[in-house]
Amino acid sequence: MAKIVILTGAGISAESGIRTFRASDGLWEEHRIEDVATPEGFVQDPELVHRFYNARRAAATAAQPNPAHIALAELEADPGHEVLIVTQNVDDLHERGGSQNVLHMHGTLFGALCHSCEHRWPAPEVMSPTDSCPSCSAQATRPDIVWFGEMPYRMEEIWHALRAADLFVSIGTSGNVYPAAGFVADAMHAGVPTLELNLEPSAGRSMFDEARHGPASVLVPQWVRERLG
Incomplete structure (x- = not known):
């Protein structure tokens, strides 16, 4: 069974109509x-x-998985592949596309976190500063999103899976945001073959064994068809 670790970034969700995180002018929405x-x-x-994340949550809810999300779920369902999707995205399009083995390293719009006691629970459709934590009752509710200056989730698990993989694939990510941008170097040092599927060459393009450039909704289904033969 081929163990594949797949990193996905904003580029895969952009084709479902979700605006990418970084704009050239340093603004986001x-x-x-x-x-x-x-x-x-x-x-x-x-x-x-x-207010900002309530709008993002509504936009993510209205968006639909695209052919790239659906193709990755088909790959995961194949008995010859063990797939782990590590996503930088905070939407749930992978899950709604059919993937089950998804790790959200930057958290999710659909989770709430207590800034006081770190209790987590499913986020309501609309969140407010006056929401009380169901565990400690503090009015310290925030989105369960990893912000700049905070440590991404489950990094040890990700590094272990990456080093044990038979293939590392990066889809729709710029290669500018660490620690995810370092995954290709870590895979390379572990002797794991690497593939980039991105709209354009990423910042780490030179470290990938192979790279294909174009829309994720085209490239990913093509690649999955090749894998499934």
Whole structure:
């Protein structure tokens, strides 16, 4: 059985209509990243942050999985492949596309986190600074999103899976955000073959054994068909 670790980034969700995180002008949905994607921004203006993520949650709910999401689920369902999807995305399009073995290293829009006691629970459709934690009752509810300056989730598990893989595939990611941008180097040092499927060459393109460039909704189904033969 082939063990495949797949990293996915904003490029795979962009084709479902979800705007990418980084814009060339440093804005995300008309907001400075520092204001809506850092712990300091949350402390300064929790109402703005909740309003921002409520809108992102609504947009993610309205979006639909595209052929790339569906193809990866088909690969996972094949008995000859053991697939782990490590996603930088905070939407649930992989799961709704049929994938089950998905690890959200940057958290999810559909989770809530207590800033006080770190209790986690499913996020309601609309969150507010006045929401109380169901565990400690503190009004310290925030989205369960990994912001800049915070450590991504389950890194030890990811590194272990990556080094034990038979193939590492990076899909729809710029290669600029660490630690995910370092996965290809780690795979290379472990002797794991690597493949990039991206709209354009990523920052780490030179480290990949093979790279194909174009829309994920085209490249990923093509690659999966090749794997399934």
